[in-house]
Amino acid sequence: MTQGDAADNNGVDISSTANTPGQPHFSTPHGRGPADPPGALDQSGSQGEHPVLDALEHASANAHRLAGALSRPAVSLVRVGRKRRRARAIIRQSTPDGRVMACGVYSHGKRVTMDVNTADALRLARDERDGFAWLGLFEPTYEQLAEVAQEYGLDKLAVEDAVTGGQRPKLEQYENHLFMVLKTTTYVAHTEVTGTSEVVTTGEIMIFLGEDFVVTVRHGQHGEMSKLRRQLEAAPEMLRHGPTAVLHAICDSIVDDYVDTVEKIQVDVDQIEAGVFRRDHTPSTESAYQMKRELLELKHAVQPLAGPLRSLILDRPRMVDVAMRRYFRDVADHLEQVSERISHFDELLSSVLQATLTQLTIAQNEDMRRISAWVAIAAVPTALAGIYGMNFEHMPELRQTWGYPAVLSVMVVACLLLYRAFKRNGWL
Numbered sequence: 001m002t003q004g005d006a007a008d009n010n011g012v013d014i015s016s017t018a019n020t021p022g023q024p025h026f027s028t029p030h031g032r033g034p035a036d037p038p039g040a041l042d043q044s045g046s047q048g049e050h051p052v053l054d055a056l057e058h059a060s061a062n063a064h065r066l067a068g069a070l071s072r073p074a075v076s077l078v079r080v081g082r083k084r085r086r087a088r089a090i091i092r093q094s095t096p097d098g099r100v101m102a103c104g105v106y107s108h109g110k111r112v113t114m115d116v117n118t119a120d121a122l123r124l125a126r127d128e129r130d131g132f133a134w135l136g137l138f139e140p141t142y143e144q145l146a147e148v149a150q151e152y153g154l155d156k157l158a159v160e161d162a163v164t165g166g167q168r169p170k171l172e173q174y175e176n177h178l179f180m181v182l183k184t185t186t187y188v189a190h191t192e193v194t195g196t197s198e199v200v201t202t203g204e205i206m207i208f209l210g211e212d213f214v215v216t217v218r219h220g221q222h223g224e225m226s227k228l229r230r231q232l233e234a235a236p237e238m239l240r241h242g243p244t245a246v247l248h249a250i251c252d253s254i255v256d257d258y259v260d261t262v263e264k265i266q267v268d269v270d271q272i273e274a275g276v277f278r279r280d281h282t283p284s285t286e287s288a289y290q291m292k293r294e295l296l297e298l299k300h301a302v303q304p305l306a307g308p309l310r311s312l313i314l315d316r317p318r319m320v321d322v323a324m325r326r327y328f329r330d331v332a333d334h335l336e337q338v339s340e341r342i343s344h345f346d347e348l349l350s351s352v353l354q355a356t357l358t359q360l361t362i363a364q365n366e367d368m369r370r371i372s373a374w375v376a377i378a379a380v381p382t383a384l385a386g387i388y389g390m391n392f393e394h395m396p397e398l399r400q401t402w403g404y405p406a407v408l409s410v411m412v413v414a415c416l417l418l419y420r421a422f423k424r425n426g427w428l
Contacts, residue, residue: 109236195286
């Protein structure tokens with residue numbers, strides 16, 4: 001059979017099909033493409049002599065093609081811009097052990113990816129123009145944070161501080177990043193302050209700030225930043241300032257929590273102050289002393305933050321955007337107001353404690369005067385009874401019929417006179 005006859009029988013010109021431009025041509029050792037059906041003609045123009053073997057060979061080739069397609073990595077969508085190509089992650093990956101709360105990449109004030117893993121986030125951020133990665137962690141283990149530190153180039157000592165917690169507010173500058181510690185606070189609702197009341201609870205947020213990344217490590221059940229992330233994503237004009245905008249938003253949010261906490265503490269302090277001078281209320285130092293202890297915890301969270309904010313404003317670290325420094329000054333002003341109010345509360349509670357102790361001393365003095373007055377009144381009949389209880393033979397009025405009533409009358413009159421005198425002087 002000739003090649004022309006084969007073309008007539010199959011309806012396809014093999015020679016023209018094989019040379020069509022733009023069509024891929026696959027060849028096998030037998031000269032037949034893997035996409036050709038079993039029994040098709042080879043390049044010599046003759047049909048395969050073993051159709052069963054040809055069919056098995058075709059099935060094997062299709063299986064290899066399918067396995068190769070499944071083994072290739074998933075292709076992400078790439079949008080070609082006017083001047084550059086921007087990679088877009090389209091699959092939301094799960095976070096390991098729940099420690100990674102969120103991980104995204106931002107550029108020009110907008111989020112350009114869904115959540116990606118920590119390594120890809122930094123790589124995508126560096127591929128973007130003016131891009132940065134924001135990674136949020138919650139109470140990670142040392143191994144988990146050490147892996148992130150290796151990817152992002154974080155300092156080992158700072159990583160240890162971020163894992164162990166219990167740090168006071170501070171700002172440390174390293175070669176390629178800043179490390180800042182902030183204390184978070186929240187007010188514990190209650191009806192009345194007692195000697196065991198918990199008024200304020202604190203947590204911590206550690207921030208690693210680089211030129212193209214922000215890593216936040218949170219300790220404690222409050223200070224959650226998903227709402228803050230959404231607010232920032234809704235304000236692209238702020239996010240255009242890069243990682244510094246995230247640092248400012250966190251500082252501003254924490255200081256706003258300080259303001260909210262002291263506003264609620266003001267109600268408790270006023271209640272304690274009013275209770276000192278209430279006549280129907282027994283003065284107690286327990287509530288005032290407990291409030292002073294809670295204020296001391298709040299003071300340890302608030303006042304040390306003034307130094308790091310001052311460093312961000314005056315020292316001008318290269319990782320901090322110059323245009324954002326005026327925003328940090330506004331945060332520092334609010335922090336100073338909170339510190340002043342805490343100091344005012346502390347002084348007021350000291351005065352309340354002193355007034356309470358004075359009230360207790362006055363109450364004790366009043367009790368002593370009242371007891372002394374009744375003792376003096378009881379001393380008169382006791383003295384008379386003791387005198388007339390002596391068994392002397394010659395005593396006046398012993399044998400008079402009016403002697404007994406006369407002595408009782410003297411006792412009553414003397415007691416009434418003493419009672420009136422003590423009552424007039426405020427002893428009774």
